[in-house]
Amino acid sequence: MVRKKIPPAMNRKIGQAMHDYHMLEDGDRVLVAVSGGVDSMVLCCILRQWQKKAPIRFEIVPLHIDHGFWRRKSGESSPHKKIFDQLQRHGIDLRTENEWSIQEKERSCYLCARNRRSQLFDLARRENFTKIALGHHKDDLLETFMLNILYSGNVSTMIPRQQLFNETLSLIRPMAYLEKQEIYQLARQFDVHPVKNLCPLSDNTRREKVRDLLHNIYSDEPGAKNSMFAALSNIRKDYLL
Ligand SMILES: Nc1ncnc2c1ncn2[C@@H]1O[C@H](COP(=O)(O)OP(=O)(O)OP(=O)(O)O)[C@@H](O)[C@H]1O
Numbered sequence: 162m163v164r165k166k167i168p169p170a171m172n173r174k175i176g177q178a179m180h181d182y183h184m185l186e187d188g189d190r191v192l193v194a195v196s197g198g199v200d201s202m203v204l205c206c207i208l209r210q211w212q213k214k215a216p217i218r219f220e221i222v223p224l225h226i227d228h229g230f231w232r233r234k235s236g237e238s239s240p241h242k243k244i245f246d247q248l249q250r251h252g253i254d255l256r257t258e259n260e261w262s263i264q265e266k267e268r269s270c271y272l273c274a275r276n277r278r279s280q281l282f283d284l285a286r287r288e289n290f291t292k293i294a295l296g297h298h299k300d301d302l303l304e305t306f307m308l309n310i311l312y313s314g315n316v317s318t319m320i321p322r323q324q325l326f327n328e329t330l331s332l333i334r335p336m337a338y339l340e341k342q343e344i345y346q347l348a349r350q351f352d353v354h355p356v357k358n359l360c361p362l363s364d365n366t367r368r369e370k371v372r373d374l375l376h377n378i379y380s381d382e383p384g385a386k387n388s389m390f391a392a393l394s395n396i397r398k399d400y401l402l
Contacts, residue, residue, distance in 0.1 A: 163250065163251075163350075163351060163352045164350045164351075165206070165210060165251070165350075165351065166210070167207060167210055167347065168346075171339060171343050171346075171347065174338040174339055174343075175207060175211075175335055175336065175338070175339065177338055178321055178334075178335060178336070178337045178338045179211075179335060181321070182321040182322035182333070182337075183322070184292070184321070184322055184331075184333040184335055185211075185215070185217060185219055185292070185333075186217065186219075186291075187217040187218060187219070188217075188218065188219065188291075189217075189219040189220070189291045189292050190219070190220045190222070190288075190289060190290045190291050190292070191208065191219055191220065191221045191222070191290065191291070191292040191293075191294050191333075192222050192224055192281065192284070192285050192288075192290040192292070192293045192294070193205050193208060193221055193222065193223040193224065193293075193294045194224060194226075194281055194293060194294065194295050194296070195223045195224060195225045195244060195248075195255065195296075196225070196296070196358070197225060197240045197243070197244045197355065197356035197357075197358065198296065198355050198356075198358065199344060199345065199348045199353065199354075199355045200296035200297070200298060200301075200336070200341075200344055201295070201296030202244065202247065202248065202296075202348070202351075202353040202355070203296070203336070203344050203347045203348050203351060203353060204294060204295075204296045204335065204336055205221070205223050205248055205251070205253055206248075206251050206253075206347070206351040206353065207335065207336070207347070208221050208294065208335065209221065209251050209252060209253050221253070221294075222256060222290070223248060223253055223254070223255050223256065224255075224256050224257070224258065224281070224284070225240065225241065225244055225255060225256070225257045225258075226257075226258055226259075226260050226277050226280055226281070227239060227240065227241065227257050227258065227259050227260060228260045228273065228277075228360065229259065229260065230358075230359035230360050230361065231359050233359075233361075234359055237359060239257075240257075240356045241255065241257040243356045244257075244356055245257075247352075247353050247354065248353075250352070251351065258280070258284070260273075260276060260277065260280065261276055261279070261280050263276055268362065269362065270362055270365070273360075273362075281293055282325070282326075282330070285330055286326065286329075286330060290330065291329075291330065291331070292330070292331050292332075292333050293330065293331070293332050293333070294333050294334070294335060295332060295333070295334050296334075296336065297319055297334045297336065297337065298334075298336040298337065298339045298340065298341055298343075298344055299336075299337060299338055299339060299340050299341075299386075299390060300340055300341040300372075300375075301319065301341075302318045302319055302334075302337060302390070302393070303318075303375060303386065303389055303390060304368055304371050304372055304375065305317075305318045305319050306318040306389070306393060307371045307374070307375060308367060308368060308371050311371065312367060316396075316401075318393060319334065320334075321333065321334045321337040322334070340386075
């Protein structure tokens with residue numbers, strides 16, 4: 162059975178993130194970036210529920226960028242219908258665009274993600290969207306923080322709201338305060354299932370390493386996740402080099 166109501170504790174976290182970072186305003190047009198993974202599909206369902214209840218009016222348009230990996234696998238069909246059907250049950254229409262083409266011999270995770278990002282920005286600006294919503298969550302933010310410390314030598318992460326193009330467009334991450342486990346719980350409740358990513362490349366070894374590392378830290382020290390997350394907004398500049 163599909164239960165659409167978001168449990169109050171999770172709804173409070175979403176509301177807190179929205180409030181802390183002024184994510185939504187009356188009249189917003191929100192382009193929701195949907196990969197077909199569980200996070201961005203749950204994000205769509207959350208925004209749909211908020212749209213029904215919020216005292217402000219905003220529009221949501223979920224968009225999937227099809228990288229076309231399925232074309233190279235026999236028997237596979239486009240992810241559009243698999244995502245579309247699931248979101249339809251929540252009263253949401255999915256739009257799909259083919260990715261801007263990339264030379265196959267040049268394809269890499271970095272290039273693919275950069276290309277997708279440019280395509281999202283371009284479409285958002287051409288069609289007067291005010292926000293692009295992404296499915297990142299608290300665990301993603303902590304992983305990125307660790308990745309940047311361990312491999313890039315800087316202290317930073319993905320921020321819940323990022324202003325772009327003279328503040329005419331913002332990237333928002335409404336699930337910034339939700340943990341991955343909570344997103345899985347919502348996925349079961351909303352009855353959404355990830356659509357398999359058929360990308361033949363996987364350049365995620367560093368992220369996976371960091372994920373394992375963090376998992377071990379959290380198992381040893383159950384309070385560590387919240388403490389690390391709090392540290393992201395408690396910078397003592399006088400005690401840094
Ligand atoms: N093909 C795509 N089309 C549209 N948006 C995308 C696509 N791929 C990724 N995104 C957006 O970028 C976010 C981060 O992408 P990433 O590949 O890191 O996904 P993820 O952490 O596995 O999350 P998800 O479960 O949503 O795939 C996604 O949550 C989604 O909002």
